[in-house]
Amino acid sequence: MKLLTSNFLKCSVKACDNSNENFPLRYDANCQLQQDESIDCNPEFLINILERVDWNALVQVASDLGNKSLPPQKPELSPGDDLTDDDLAIIRDMHSLLIQTSIVEGQMSCRNCGHVYYIKNGIPNLLLPPHLA
Amino acid sequence: MAELKEQEYVHRVYDEIAPHFSETRYKPWPVVANFLNSQPMGAIGIDVGCGNGKYLGVNPNLFIIGSDRSSGLIQCANEINSRYNVLIADGLQLPHKDGTFDFAISIAVVHHWTTRERRIAAIAHILTKLRPEGQALIYCWALEQNESRRGYHEGMEQDVLIPWVLKPKKPTKSVKAAPEKVDLSGIPLHERAQYVSEMKKKRRQELRKEQEELEQQQQREASQDTRYRFYHLYRRGELEEDCKAAGGTVIGTGYERDNWYAIVKSATK
Numbered sequence A: 001m002k003l004l005t006s007n008f009l010k011c012s013v014k015a016c017d018n019s020n021e022n023f024p025l026r027y028d029a030n031c032q033l034q035q036d037e038s039i040d041c042n043p044e045f046l047i048n049i050l051e052r053v054d055w056n057a058l059v060q061v062a063s064d065l066g067n068k069s070l071p072p073q074k075p076e077l078s079p080g081d082d083l084t085d086d087d088l089a090i091i092r093d094m095h096s097l098l099i100q101t102s103i104v105e106g107q108m109s110c111r112n113c114g115h116v117y118y119i120k121n122g123i124p125n126l127l128l129p130p131h132l133a
Numbered sequence B: 001m002a003e004l005k006e007q008e009y010v011h012r013v014y015d016e017i018a019p020h021f022s023e024t025r026y027k028p029w030p031v032v033a034n035f036l037n038s039q040p041m042g043a044i045g046i047d048v049g050c051g052n053g054k055y056l057g058v059n060p061n062l063f064i065i066g067s068d069r070s071s072g073l074i075q076c077a078n079e080i081n082s083r084y085n086v087l088i089a090d091g092l093q094l095p096h097k098d099g100t101f102d103f104a105i106s107i108a109v110v111h112h113w114t115t116r117e118r119r120i121a122a123i124a125h126i127l128t129k130l131r132p133e134g135q136a137l138i139y140c141w142a143l144e145q146n147e148s149r150r151g152y153h154e155g156m157e158q159d160v161l162i163p164w165v166l167k168p169k170k171p172t173k174s175v176k177a178a179p180e181k182v183d184l185s186g187i188p189l190h191e192r193a194q195y196v197s198e199m200k201k202k203r204r205q206e207l208r209k210e211q212e213e214l215e216q217q218q219q220r221e222a223s224q225d226t227r228y229r230f231y232h233l234y235r236r237g238e239l240e241e242d243c244k245a246a247g248g249t250v251i252g253t254g255y256e257r258d259n260w261y262a263i264v265k266s267a268t269k
């Protein structure tokens, strides 16, 4: 799963919706990451996606996975249609982090109920066992 | 109980037939492709019950998360294209925050819930995941299939079990009669005619029995290769009713490939 996907995953347990701790999930530090350099960057796509990203959640997940280098605020692109070199650098970084980085194996858990979800072969499984469903 | 019925007649079946089913799903339906292609660059959406992910690559300018209950089909999607964003989840418990997505599609999925209450709940659940102006495209199999070989039509039972035959059937074998050779040594001449005719009769009976056994065995094999999926076949107007009951505002409806579809958004509060 791409790192971007973590920005759209919460705990499946309905009762956890009443807490603020069900998103983002907590990622195990031993998650195995992969970088796919062959995915091309589409700046227009990335700008629109970045606008939708919950930055705090992203910072938290990146930190879970050992990347503590993200700034506390979402980087701002310069207004207008022309992209500066700085903008392009931000876009490349974000593309590399959100789109090219994926979690291949590992686990994540709910910060509220503690339920553990597994990621196998790049596929996260968010199904609940019958007693929780 | 509804869940148990769905487990037996939907979820277990899709996992069992996944690779074979996946081979048959590759052509996007035009209305769905249009819906996806009309979304703006960088829009984000979900495909609920995405199966092998045949809609996930239609428009590369979108970020779509596909989910399905069948881990077998999600694996197929992942093998078809490892860049697809897929996960295993139940359509009634989507692991996404409410009010997030620009669009949603759910193609040929809602008809698998076995009660009206659950089908409406599933549509309502999808709508909660949309932003206020977000739209969902929902397809369900139609009762009115006058053009198709299955021949369902108005007035028929709407809750049906549809067979899926796993492997193409082997050509029917039959028992061949062995060449007739009767040992007549030691049989008095005048009794030979009678003896031969009795032997032939006995052979015919044996053959008939073998043939029957073979047919029974083939029937057993055939039923082992058939799985039944539950469908609720939607009659004209019913999908619209269910979408409204789910709290949605229906923007458009239509019929494509034996399915009714509806484009829905959350009713404005």
Ligand SMILES: C[S@@+](CC[C@H](N)C(=O)[O-])C[C@H]1O[C@@H](n2cnc3c(N)ncnc32)[C@H](O)[C@@H]1O
Pocket (backbone or CB within 6 Å): B010, B011, B014, B025, B048, B049, B050, B051, B052, B053, B054, B067, B068, B069, B070, B073, B089, B090, B091, B092, B106, B107, B108, B109, B112, B113
């Ligand atoms: C007829 S297939 C359609 C697949 C795909 N949407 C397509 O158009 O090719 C129905 C799909 O619905 C999925 N499904 C059925 N019940 C589900 C549920 N409760 N939650 C999630 N997916 C479900 C099945 O696993 C299957 O992949």
